[in-house]
Amino acid sequence: MEKMILNGKLVAQTEIKVDFEDRGYQFGDGIYEVIRVYNGQLFTAEEHLKRLMDSAKHIFLSVPYSASEINEQLQELVKANSLESGIIYLQITRGVSPRNHAFPNPSVDCMYIAKTKAVPRSTANADTGVNAITTEDIRWLRCDIKSLNLLGNILAKQKAAEAGCFEAIQHRDGTVTEGSSSNVSIVSGGKIITHPANNLILNGISRQVMLHLCASNDIPVEEREFTVDELMNAEEVFLTGTTIEVLPIIKIDGTVIGDGQPGQITQKLQELFSNEVERQCGVRN
Numbered sequence: 404m405e406k407m408i409l410n411g412k413l414v415a416q417t418e419i420k421v422d423f424e425d426r427g428y429q430f431g432d433g434i435y436e437v438i439r440v441y442n443g444q445l446f447t448a449e450e451h452l453k454r455l456m457d458s459a460k461h462i463f464l465s466v467p468y469s470a471s472e473i474n475e476q477l478q479e480l481v482k483a484n485s486l487e488s489g490i491i492y493l494q495i496t497r498g499v500s501p502r503n504h505a506f507p508n509p510s511v512d513c514m515y516i517a518k519t520k521a522v523p524r525s526t527a528n529a530d531t532g533v534n535a536i537t538t539e540d541i542r543w544l545r546c547d548i549k550s551l552n553l554l555g556n557i558l559a560k561q562k563a564a565e566a567g568c569f570e571a572i573q574h575r576d577g578t579v580t581e582g583s584s585s586n587v588s589i590v591s592g593g594k595i596i597t598h599p600a601n602n603l604i605l606n607g608i609s610r611q612v613m614l615h616l617c618a619s620n621d622i623p624v625e626e627r628e629f630t631v632d633e634l635m636n637a638e639e640v641f642l643t644g645t646t647i648e649v650l651p652i653i654k655i656d657g658t659v660i661g662d663g664q665p666g667q668i669t670q671k672l673q674e675l676f677s678n679e680v681e682r683q684c685g686v687r688n
């Protein structure tokens with residue numbers, strides 16, 4: 404029987420019921436994280452849980468556990484479900500209360516759940532690269548918070564899916580921000596360029612891993628805004644994200660990027676990322 408975490412305790416998945424007045428259900432009033440598990444080990448868990456706590460702080464949600472307590476609970480969950488390769492999805496909502504926009508007063512207990520999902524570490528897309536579309540970024544101005552409110556992201560991803568593409572690359576007035584569920588970087592003049600970590604993007608943990616790897620391997624990086632025009636004319640384009648790691652983009656809006664193959668720097672980053680996974684979790688596929 405698959406186990407989940409409900410408010411810090413391991414329970415059978417069948418025991419979890421969502422109240423229709425849960426604020427996550429009614430308002431998307433909550434936060435979440437997705438953490439990769441390789442070889443039964445959580446990858447960059449501390450970074451994910453720090454971001455979770457930051458998201459909580461930004462929405463004035465008090466979490467009754469510390470990051471290290473949650474970390475331990477997640478490790479127990481992974482063990483209980485014998486998860487080798489996969490993800491942990493975890494979300495915390497502002498709890499159950501009669502519908503009213505303002506926070507419950509007095510406050511109620513938050514609702515915290517976590518579940519695992521087995522996902523093999525597939526290399527098919529990583530080897531060939533994928534296609535993307537561009538679309539206007541219609542989201543709110545606090546994209547740095549990993550909020551349950553994902554309508555803007557969902558509409559963008561659906562547009563990509565309908566175009567037969569993997570990802571939608573969003574832009575505000577011609578400035579590229581990020582993918583619907585990933586960060587976007589380009590290679591131009593041999594340099595990696597990626598949007599600065601501000602309120603307009605989620606500061607991806609995979610993006611941060613990539614930046615560290617660049618710093619320690621003398622790969623030049625510029626964290627600055629870039630335009631859709633620069634994107635379309637880039638030597639290489641790639642995405643980063645927890646489930647996709649480093650994923651090459653070879654065509655955008657039907658236009659071939661570079662020579663239409665995963666680029667050299669992108670491939671180098673894929674290799675460095677794999678080494679980092681091996682270093683932290685002791686696995687290589």
Ligand code: DCS
Nearest residue numbers: 437583584585586605607608609644645
């Ligand atoms: N930007 C957005 C909007 C995202 O949703 C994600 C991850 C990222 C960037 C990349 O962040 P990480 O490197 O920390 O994963 N989205 C998660 C999600 O919703 N499913 O999988 C990953």
